[in-house]
Every structure is written in structure tokens, then in C-alpha cells.
Amino acid sequence: MTNTPKDSHDRRSVPPVICYPTNMLTKPNLGLYGELRKNAKKITEIIVPPRDATHFLVKAGQFFRITSIEGPQVGDLNLWNSQNLTEFFYSGKTRALHGSHLTKGNQLWSCFPYLRPIATIVEDTLEWYGIDDFGASVHDVIGTRCDPYTQKLLTKKNYHYCCHSNLCRALSHATNQPITKIENLVHDVLNVFMCTGFTRDTGQYFMKASPVRPGDYLEFFAEIDLIGALSACPGGDCSKTHSSNLAMCFPLMVEIFTTKKVSLINESNAQWAAPQISEYDQTHGQKKNQ
Numbered sequence: 375m376t377n378t379p380k381d382s383h384d385r386r387s388v389p390p391v392i393c394y395p396t397n398m399l400t401k402p403n404l405g406l407y408g409e410l411r412k413n414a415k416k417i418t419e420i421i422v423p424p425r426d427a428t429h430f431l432v433k434a435g436q437f438f439r440i441t442s443i444e445g446p447q448v449g450d451l452n453l454w455n456s457q458n459l460t461e462f463f464y465s466g467k468t469r470a471l472h473g474s475h476l477t478k479g480n481q482l483w484s485c486f487p488y489l490r491p492i493a494t495i496v497e498d499t500l501e502w503y504g505i506d507d508f509g510a511s512v513h514d515v516i517g518t519r520c521d522p523y524t525q526k527l528l529t530k531k532n533y534h535y536c537c538h539s540n541l542c543r544a545l546s547h548a549t550n551q552p553i554t555k556i557e558n559l560v561h562d563v564l565n566v567f568m569c570t571g572f573t574r575d576t577g578q579y580f581m582k583a584s585p586v587r588p589g590d591y592l593e594f595f596a597e598i599d600l601i602g603a604l605s606a607c608p609g610g611d612c613s614k615t616h617s618s619n620l621a622m623c624f625p626l627m628v629e630i631f632t633t634k635k636v637s638l639i640n641e642s643n644a645q646w647a648a649p650q651i652s653e654y655d656q657t658h659g660q661k662k663n664q
């Protein structure tokens with residue numbers, strides 16, 4: 375039984391405090407990335423079919439761009455260190471550091487015990503959207519990814535082309551490993567172009583039609599060597615439903631750009647180098663012989 379205290383109004387009026395102030399973080403040098411990008415040449419173009427996923431390889435210092443090409447479509451993005459698949463994108467900590475939705479200048483962080491930026495968003499044509507009257511915004515790190523387990527739980531039905539399953543097939547193909555071996559490496563995503571928020575009355579995760587139009591893109595600078603996998607979500611623009619073949623779906627395009635200057639800068643270590651993994655010693659307070 376809830377017992378409302380007499381000072382409930384005062385307690386609710388306490389102002390919030392940011393959990394993880396980021397003023398100590400080194401800001402990415404967007405000016406340098408912009409200079410590198412001017413001389414970058416496109417080397418790869420990949421089309422991700424609707425309700426499917428495709429993997430791609432990006433070297434540290436290269437750029438990759440995700441573009442809406444035929445119609446409004448949401449993409450679910452996973453990133454792994456291509457030299458060590460146990461280091462991958464950590465959407466929860468990225469959310470804690472940068473907020474629920476990402477845009478230009480935000481970085482994608484890797485999981486423990488590494489915790490370093492593995493990619494930086496350098497361009498976002500949907501930056502104009504901001505936060506709407508429902509509290510929604512685009513490119514969220516709050517949704518997990520549509521998956522067949524939740525679908526089975528809620529509907530008792532099997533659906534094999536959820537983003538989780540699409541990403542499993544893509545990583546299996548990229549690594550030549552059976553899905554049973556790599557499924558636990560598939561992780562919570564960056565929901566590219568998805569428009570989401572939490573309802574004010576129930577706090578539930580909601581989605582609404584993505585404002586993305588053909589030609590819109592989100593572009594990243596790879597801070598380390600990466601395997602990426604992108605799923606063109608079966609929810610399409612995620613305006614109505616997902617985890618089924620009911621929504622209108624479109625392909626997405628991934629392009630990779632490289633520049634000769636990166637290697638020079640990397641070698642001289644003058645302006646940019648791949649971020650180092652966390653300096654924490656991983657003892658967690660445990661004494662020797664404990």
C-alpha cells in the first residue's frame with residue numbers, strides 16, 4: 375500500500391542531477407574529421423535488403439555512412455572490434471553518457487572491460503528533428519532490438535526476420551561461425567533513423583513514424599577496426615508494427631570512405647590515434663589470495 379508523505383510535493387520538486395557529467399571527456403576533433411573527410415574516397419557500397427542484415431568491415435580512420443535510399447526505413451546497428459569480438463558496442467553506457475538519442479559529435483562506446491569510443495558520429499541529416507512534443511527523437515539507444523524471443527513471449531508465434539535474428543545471420547556469415555556460437559555477441563543496437571521516446575503517463579517505450587526521407591544519412595568515423603552489421607528492421611519506418619511482414623520495408627545503403635591522410639596522422643600520432651582501452655585495473659577491490 376502506498377503511503378503518500380506530507381512533503382510529497384517538495385520531494386518531487388527536488389531538481390535532477392546529471393548522473394554522468396561528461397565535461398572531463400575528451401571531445402572528438404570534428405574539425406580534423408571534417409578535413410580528413412574532404413579527401414576521402416568511396417571504396418565500398420553495400421545494400422542491406424529489407425528484413426535482412428548485412429555485415430561490413432571498416433578500418434580505423436575510415437568513415438561509414440548509412441543512407442535511406444528508397445523509402446523511410448529504420449536500421450539496427452551492431453559494431454564489434456574486428457580483432458576481438460568480445461569488445462562491442464555498449465548502448466546502455468553510451469545512453470548514460472550522451473543521452474537517449476544520438477547525433478553529430480556523440481560517440482559509440484564499447485563494453486566492459488574496454489570502455490572506449492569505437493565510432494564517432496560526424497554527420498546527421500536528421501539533427502534538425504531535435505526533441506518533439508511527445509518527447510521523441512531519432513537514433514535511439516534505448517530500444518534493445520526486435521527479437522524472436524519477445525515476439526514468442528507476447529504472441530506465441532515464431533518470426534525469424536527480427537533484427538536480432540538478422541544480425542545473428544550477418545555475424546555468423548562474417549565470422550564463419552554457427553549462430554549458436556556467436557548469438558551471445560549480438561548486442562543492443564543503435565536504432566538508426568528510428569523515432570522513439572517514453573510515454574509520459576506509463577513510461578513505456580514508444581515508436582512513431584520515422585521522419586527519415588530518401589537521401590538522409592548518418593555518418594560515422596571508425597575509431598578502431600570494426601565489423602559492422604546493419605539490419606533493415608521488419609518494422610519499416612516503425613510507425614505501426616514490427617516483428618512481422620506487415621510493414622512496408624525498404625533497403626538501406628552502407629558506404630565506406632577512406633583517406634590516405636589517416637595513416638600519416640596515425641603514424642605521427644600528432645592529432646588522432648585509436649582510443650586506448652580503459653585504464654581501470656580490473657581488481658574490483660579484491661585482495662590477492664581472496
Ligand SMILES: [Zn+2]
Binds near residue numbers: 519537538607
Ligand atoms: Zn527491428
